[in-house]
Amino acid sequence: MNCRTLLIALLFPILSIAQQKDTKMYELRVYYCHPGKLDDLVKRFTDHTAGLFEKHGMVNVGYWIPVDNQDNALYYVLSFPNRESRDKSWAAFNNDPVWKDVAKKSEESGKIIKNIVSTFMSAAPVSPAITKSSGKTDRSFELRTYTPEPGRLDELVNRFKNHSIALLKKHGATHIAYWITQEEPEAPSKLIYMLAFPSVDQGKASWDAFRKDPEWIKAKAESEKDHPIVQKTESIFMKPTSFSTIR
Numbered sequence: 001m002n003c004r005t006l007l008i009a010l011l012f013p014i015l016s017i018a019q020q021k022d023t024k025m026y027e028l029r030v031y032y033c034h035p036g037k038l039d040d041l042v043k044r045f046t047d048h049t050a051g052l053f054e055k056h057g058m059v060n061v062g063y064w065i066p067v068d069n070q071d072n073a074l075y076y077v078l079s080f081p082n083r084e085s086r087d088k089s090w091a092a093f094n095n096d097p098v099w100k101d102v103a104k105k106s107e108e109s110g111k112i113i114k115n116i117v118s119t120f121m122s123a124a125p126v127s128p129a130i131t132k133s134s135g136k137t138d139r140s141f142e143l144r145t146y147t148p149e150p151g152r153l154d155e156l157v158n159r160f161k162n163h164s165i166a167l168l169k170k171h172g173a174t175h176i177a178y179w180i181t182q183e184e185p186e187a188p189s190k191l192i193y194m195l196a197f198p199s200v201d202q203g204k205a206s207w208d209a210f211r212k213d214p215e216w217i218k219a220k221a222e223s224e225k226d227h228p229i230v231q232k233t234e235s236i237f238m239k240p241t242s243f244s245t246i247r
Contacts, residue, residue, distance in 0.1 A: 022123035022130075024079045025086055026061065026179055028192065032115040033072040038065075041074055041112050046243050048102045053078065056092040057085065061130060061177075062246035064141055064238035067200060072114075075143065075238060077177075079130075083120070121179035121192060126161045130177045132245040139196040139247065140237055141176070142203055146191040147232040153180070153189055156229050160191075163219035171213070172206040173197060176246060200237045 033041050042065075050060050061077035080086040093099055106112065133139075148156045157180075165175060176194040183189045197203035210216055223229060240247040 022127065023082075024059075024123065025082055026121040026123070027078045027080070027086060028119040028121060028179075029076055029078070030117040031074045031076075031113050032117075033074070033112055034110065034114050035072065037110070037112045038069070038072045038074065040106060042241060044102065044106045044112070045074075045241070048099070050243055052093055052096060052099050052102075053089075056096070057089045058093070060245060063241040063244040064143070065241060067140070067237045067239055074241075075236075076244075119192070120182040122182060124157060124160075124178035124180045124191065124193070126157060126165060127178035127193075128175050130246075133247040135247075137198075138240055139174070139198060140200045140203055140239060141246075142195045142197065143236050143238060144193055144195070145234040146193075146230050147234075148188075148191065149228055149231045150188065152227070152229045153191065155223065156191055159219065159223050159229065163216065163223075167210055167213055167216050167219075168195065168206070171209040172202065173210075203237065 031041060045063065050063075053060055057080070059079040061079050063074065063076040066073055066075070078086075080089060146156060160178070169175065174196040176196055178191065178193040181187075181190045181192060195203070197206060
């Protein structure tokens with residue numbers, strides 16, 4: 001075996017792993033609590049819910065609380081092999097006697113959750129592999145949602161692939177995950193992604209530097225010379241909970 005053949009043989013398993021497509025289904029859930037009940041919800045997740053999710057086949061991707069949390073919200077992401085698996089896991093969880101007992105006891109002094117918003121997502125082709133945090137210092141996270149102009153989602157994703165991802169990294173952002181929401185009637189797909197920064201202030205400074213970067217200014221102008229791509233941008237800075245695997 002010559003050197004070239006040996007190198008290919010050694011690299012093939014690595015390349016194969018890198019090229020594997022993430023086919024999992026992701027679910028972003030936002031729980032809006034009644035006033036004064038967020039701490040009760042977090043405690044219930046810490047002591048019971050997150051563990052029961054795992055018991056029933058759900059993967060806890062991460063949990064976050066908005067920095068400016070006027071809506072008393074908890075954000076979290078779960079993953080499943082597919083939609084069928086997701087439905088079975090939730091049915092098993094909701095029917096678990098342990099969960100029923102926990103839910104009943106935790107709400108003896110009043111209901112905790114006012115409203116739940118659930119969004120089904122798939123990994124975007126530009127997303128890095130989602131991994132657990134290895135550092136000991138908590139970071140600040142930013143969840144961004146882009147609503148593209150009709151028919152422009154692919155152009156938006158390609159702009160990230162060819163320009164935005166590298167430029168964001170250049171200016172200090174860490175890419176956590178990129179998702180595309182599953183299209184529904186009257187709800188076209190959106191791009192949702194998460195970045196991490198050492199702090200909120202450093203995150204804002206990174207964005208300022210990104211927007212002023214000549215490479216970005218040129219890429220944006222060229223990509224939008226015939227039509228705009230993004231219709232609406234939403235951003236929220238968050239901090240991880242103590243039990244989040246991404247921190």
